[in-house]
Amino acid sequence: MSVYSMTGYASGRINPRKASDEQAALPGVVIDMRSVNSRFLDLTLRLPDELRAHEPALRQLLTQGLKRGKVELRAALEGRTGSAVGDPPIAVLQQLANLQDKVRAWLPEAAALSVADVQRLAAGTGDGASEVPADALLALARRVLDDFAAARAREGARLVELLHARMAELRALAARAEPLVPQAVQAQKQRFVARWNEALADAGSTVPTAAAQERALAEAAAFAIRIDVAEELGRLRAHLDEIESVLKKGGEAGKRLDFLIQELHREANTLGSKSAALELSRISVDMKVLIEQMREQVQNIE
Structure with a gap:
């Protein structure tokens, strides 16, 4: 069995996905992990608001794979800026149109959806965590954790x-x-x-x-x-x-x-x-x- 150092670094990414008629656009994700020595396992997760819902699963994954060290996991979203305008999928636009028709059937005075409203709802701003599927994020985290363990094993040797x-x-x-x-x-x-x-x-x-x-x-x-x-x-x-x-x-x-x-x-x-x-x-x-x-x-x- 290898001897592991508590000092290590690894990173990985999921490339952004453009929108299509069948799929919504997804931002890219970058995960960096680094650690230094510590008497116990000290985890720090720095996640954007869109990924906060995944923190418990990420913390459990790290706890199972690491025993000691002051470990920091930092995640960031890529491929999306505040000025960028996405192209909403047709399926999403149809859902929004149907929803608007139902609402205005009961509330005739309700305001119609603006372009900004459509962009915000199509981008999933109201539920940012759903933008990045949990299985894809955890798969990336496992890959980074494996690379991180390999780096610590090399330093341990x-x-x-x-x-x-x-x-x-x-x-x-x-x-x-x-x-x-x-x-x-x-x-x-x-x-x-x-x-x-x-x-x-x-x-x-x-x-x-x-x-x-x-x-x-x-x-x-x-x-x-x-x-x-x-x-x-x-x-x-x-x-x-x-x-x-x-x-x-x-x-x-x-x-x-x-x-x-x-x-x-x-x-x-x-x-x-x-x-x-x-x-x-x-x-x-x-x-x-x-x-x-x-x-x-x-x-x-x-």
Whole structure:
């Protein structure tokens, strides 16, 4: 299953239809869809008054096809201007004539229809939503939604490539850090014992040498446990493995990836705070830079 970005764009149109003896003229319709990242699904529909009646159906279609993102659908009518004069179909003119005859049979003083009245009624101004059939509009919206999903899938594939590249760099940094951990622990242990002995010598302690040495080793061992970051490196690799699995599975991965990125950042922070070697501190900083770059990409994934 693909990983989808929350950023995308697509558009489509229905071309205008000229009037004929059998059919009324229809305006063209253009639909644009665009989106950016959002924690939830946030839909905004910008429709002309003539298409307002179709808003519930369009909203339901988008809700079924999208899960997250700030999505805007904008529709506009084409092929009709305020100064344009259409050619009403003969069938429509006949209906208006029959209707006028019936009305004036009961209301002889009723005014006759003017040319403007005929144009307005023939164009369906009183019921603009009927100008564009619902099935044609929804078919266009589905086509645009499919193109929109394809665009988000392409952007999602690009994000996955970037994440894989960052994860490879993180694994390389972890591999660099691993052999430094026992070296740092051993160096810190020796430094601790040496300082302990210096302190005893300066104080002229009467504590037996063997007992002092044993106590120093115990304290050094406890301190070595506190600065050992092997566990953090192990958890960091486990989180990277889980991210790989989530990306491979695809679908609605954004929220889970965001949580895993937080865990990665926690391990990198702990690595820096427990580090007793300058090189490990540098590795921690490099890791946090990469993880922050991953966070920026993950925030765009659905």
